[in-house]
Amino acid sequence: MLVTLLILAGSAIAITLLVVLNTKLGGWTPARIESLEMAMATLQDDHLGFVPGDGVLSTDGLAALVMTNTDDAVGLVAARGAGFVTRLIRPSDKFRSLEATDAGTLTLALKDDTMKPVVLTFDTAQEASDWAARVNKRGAEHGY
């Protein structure tokens, strides 16, 4: 038992040291969505057949929303570490919250345990509110 605990403790220390070394060495670049076209291309890579309509890029480059003209879906791209995570939000999907603020942010929390809430920043509160309404409308029509 003692040996097992020692091995566990040693492993935990080794993991910590490896992560510290990784942090110190760097060698990775935090992902940024450079343009709306990049967001669209990412969605097309991840979701075969996705036909992008218009969209919006968060001013910090960390997230984007892209409507699709072919169905009721909304494409979401979020920067995560060095890569991107995408979701196709369909009318049948549920939100935990969809909230625009006066500060010009739109927080979108999906009912998806593997996805943290995504915050998009806009130039104006009106723009945030408009996009919240657009995303909301697609879902609301289908009773989310």
Added chain:
Amino acid sequence: MDIELIDPIMLAIPVFVVLVIAELIYARATGRAQFEPKDSATSLIMGLGNTVSGVLFGAVTLLWFTYIDQFGVFEIGYTWWAWIICFVADDFFYYWSHRWAHTVRWFWADHVTHHSSQHYNLTTALRQPWFSIFTLKFMWLGSILILIGFPPAMVAFVGGLNLIYQFWIHTEAIQKMPRWFEAVMNTPSHHRVHHATNPRYLDRNYAGVFIIWDKMFGSFQEELDADKCRYGIVKNLGTYNPFIVSIHEWWGIARDVAGAKSAKDALGYWLGPPGWSPDGSRMTSTRIKALWAEQQAELPQDDVKTTAPAE
């Protein structure tokens, strides 16, 4: 003869650590590999959790293997040729077990954790599941060699060697091995394809040690320069939380089965391929590949990605 063999994986762990450090330094120096601290932490913690899970649940497996040992058809001892046959046979069964781990959602729920990183480096090799016991695979697939008559200790040992072999192939630092080696053995290039989500690469290269199984059973795909690997899973995770990474697909099955409208649908959610749904609203790998093939066929010939292998 009943002998006690060491666990080769425990002996290999210090080597794993040294190689991860070496690859970290190589990545920083050349930019030919990428490590992201949060992702690395998740992978390493999951590796540790897998070891803990092995200790906690190992007794169940050990008891089972000890019990079925008496039903072995042959009595195969620890002869040199038995080791070789056992190693190759174990790799053959690994191939099928791994193939089903990608095509049956019950098994995918366990294996998806290993594929959940969007990076491909040596820490990814250590990103292993915590709840493999739930698949109950040890009771049938893991029992075949023992029922044939190979000693349980030998089966466990060669299984450990198989996993150790697979550690070094989780890297972007090595492009290609010599041609003869690529032809017979699983390599970093072959396994990069396996971890990629590009439609062409989905559900390919299930091999553990010998790539020949994929060539024999039609699941081989060469890595192509024109189709650079994009790693991860079809629906990438937006979390680094190891517990969520471990359980998310199990939870997904439970939720889908609970909400199923019929027993047939429930069975489909449980034992169907990952991405299966009664109304076809989700995408299985087979559908993604078919859709992609349709799109490729419609493209002008000049736009179709070449089939030249990576150098």
